[in-house]
Amino acid sequence: MIDSAKIELRNLKVKDYQELKESMIRSYHTMPHEYWTKGEIKTLIDKFPEGQLCIVIDNKIAGCALSIIVDYDQFEDDHTYDSILGGENFSTHTKNGDVLYGIDVFIHPDYRGMRLGRRLYEARKELCEHLNLKSIIFGGRIPNYSKYSKELTPKKYIEKVKLQEIHDPVLSFQLSNDFHVKKVIRGYLPGDHESKEFATLMEWNNIYYTKPQNLVKTTKTVVRLGLVQWQMRLFKNYEALVSQIEFFVDAISDYQSDFILFPELFNAPLMAQFNHLNEVEAIRGLSEYTDRLLETFRDFAIKYNINIITGSMPQLVGEHMYNVGFLCRRDGSYERYEKLHITPSEESFWGMKGGNKLQTFDTDCGKIGVLICYDVEFPEASRILAEEGMNILFVPFMTDTQNGYSRVKICAQARAVENECYVAIAGSVGNLPKVDNMDIQYAQSAVLTPSDFAFPVNGIKAEATPNTESTLLVDVDLDLLKELHNFGSVRNMKDRRMDLYSLKKKK
Known part of the structure; x- marks a missing residue:
């Protein structure tokens, strides 16, 4: 049969x-x-x-x-x-x-x-x-x-x-x-x-295999990061804000950077025009600019040949407000990421909800991850991204006080060590006297590394001057992460006791 x-x-x-x-x-x-x-x-x-x-x-x-x-x-x-x-x-x-x-x-x-x-x-x-x-x-x-x-x-x-x-x-x-x-x-x-x-x-x-001729290398091993330590200031209008964004994109792209990272809610100055409203209505007013800013960032990514991580912006989806951002690739494509963990003040003042999307993103410089501010204080999230092959973790943040900033930085350093990756953090400085709940800002943007012989002894590749508007340009070598993974003094990713515990992302 x-x-x-x-x-x-x-x-x-x-x-x-x-x-x-x-x-x-x-x-x-x-x-x-x-x-x-x-x-x-x-x-x-x-x-x-x-x-x-x-x-x-x-x-x-x-x-x-x-x-x-x-x-x-x-x-x-x-x-x-x-x-x-x-x-x-x-x-x-x-x-x-x-x-x-x-x-x-x-x-x-x-x-x-x-x-x-x-x-x-x-x-x-x-x-x-x-x-x-x-x-x-x-x-x-x-x-x-x-x-x-x-x-x-x-x-x-x-x-x-x-x-x-x-x-x-x-x-x-x-x-x-x-x-x-x-x-x-x-x-x-x-x-x-x-x-x-x-x-x-x-x-x-395969005897017919022909090694590809990399006339244009598709995946870089040395990647240049550009971080924007953004000064909170009142802008005359939307066009003035965009002009300041373009200034930073233009300046950082002049140094052939592969990425530029903006801070969390960097567009908050536009809330000044809604200050007569309560906090929930004001953040909804700010969210009306998000789609326009996305298209602007996509245009800049192509025009200036740079991958842009847009920090974050409020976005209204149905009846719920989310804190989201976008990876705008220099080839014109883009993807959206969400803040997963909402702080008590975000929930009480703005009625924000936590997102549900956790994933790595493919770029011409390898896999990256993005976690917004408070998210980096939850080690499970970045570990899942590391298991998906992340080499660089970008963390746009917004903190008003030095102790809040310290939480973000200390946790980001831990994530770099335990996940054998680079972590770039970028925040805002200055103040917004006419925007409720956004009065003062404190930041010291930085690129953080694992702690081993091939990296800085303090795990800090570079950091900006605290509380001063500036840019930070840093080269990171992805091959060093491979060396660390296989031959490091300690090998955190390899030495996990998977026979005792495991971490899974829910479908």
């Missing part, structure tokens, strides 16, 4: 999940992680649809191969399965990577012996060639090793499998499909007792 069945090789779809789950449970009944969740499969399909392959026989999932693309230079060969995945959001996947990394292949027990695994492997090879990737790499189990572990080392076991003196259902199959053993990894998949927690790092090289 199977011989006459229709066999279809295609990309996996979310609607296949129930069939997929049943096949996974049957295929991996001896493994601790028996099946992928629907959310994980959906994320893989959303991020890399062509990399998720399945074989369907009479409307049943008979086999599946899941994969991501990684920048393999960011990993050591001695990685673990969990570290290469980047968590349930698969944050290690990048379209700018050079390796197709296989994260799962299985064949339903009822359909084994039909050479379906070979079809999946050949489809992966074709995909690797089509995407011009350097190789396919994955960690392979050696399930029969437990039978020989008392008499053979993993190396000897692999040699005997190569010589066909021992048959291993996984390794023998992979070797017959032109993969070679790159390395033996210890502790690759905790709980894999059949393999004694060893794995073979397998590789297939």
Whole structure:
């Protein structure tokens, strides 16, 4: 009956999940992680649809191969399965990577012996060639090793499998499909007792691979940051405010900066015209300028060839007021971020609500994150961004007193250390005598770093003069973060006890 069945090789779809789950449970009944969740499969399909392959026989999932693309230079060969995945959001996947990394292949027990695994492997090879990737790499189990572990080392076991003196259902199959053993990894998949927690790092090289000619480098390793320490002052009108914004964008772009960061609620001077209203009505009046400012920032980002982080502005969505900002890329695209944690005064004076959007943003200088002021005092938020691959965290803030500023700075320094990233903070100075609840400002903008030999001993790359309008221009080297991650005196991201605790972002 199977011989006459229709066999279809295609990309996996979310609607296949129930069939997929049943096949996974049957295929991996001896493994601790028996099946992928629907959310994980959906994320893989959303991020890399062509990399998720399945074989369907009479409307049943008979086999599946899941994969991501990684920048393999960011990993050591001695990685673990969990570290290469980047968590349930698969944050290690990048379209700018050079390796197709296989994260799962299985064949339903009822359909084994039909050479379906070979079809999946050949489809992966074709995909690797089509995407011009350097190789396919994955960690392979050696399930029969437990039978020989008392008499053979993993190396000897692999040699005997190569010589066909021992048959291993996984390794023998992979070797017959032109993969070679790159390395033996210890502790690759905790709980894999059949393999004694060893794995073979397998590789297939794409002989047609052509290294891209980076005439224009798409991802920079040394990134220049420009921070605006904004003077709160009364402006005659909206156009005067925009003129001051353009002055800073123009000046900082003249130094070939990649980013410019404005403070939280820097446009508050426009509230002066609403001072006859109560606080809730005044902030709603200010929010009427947000869409206009977004379009202005988008124009400036293109005109001055710089990525602009617009600080924050109030935005009315339905009946609720939010504190939001925008990443305006120099290619004309933009994305919105929200303040997640609202202070008691923001809630009581302005009726603001906390946002619900927490994510990293891709730029031509790598992944970045943005947290607004109070958000940086909650370590979970920045840790989630770090797990998604963030290298630079931008924190626009607004504090009225020095103790408020100290909370922001101290927490920002902690975030730099624990997440192995750079943190740029920018605030406002001066006063607004005709704007209620915005009377005085205190700030000392800065770029903060991890604390290790490659970085400043005090973890401060540079800081502005306190309470004076100024700009701060700072170069940060992203390669130093890679060195820290792999070879630092301490390695906070690697040394977490994931066997004891974990942090997850709710869908």
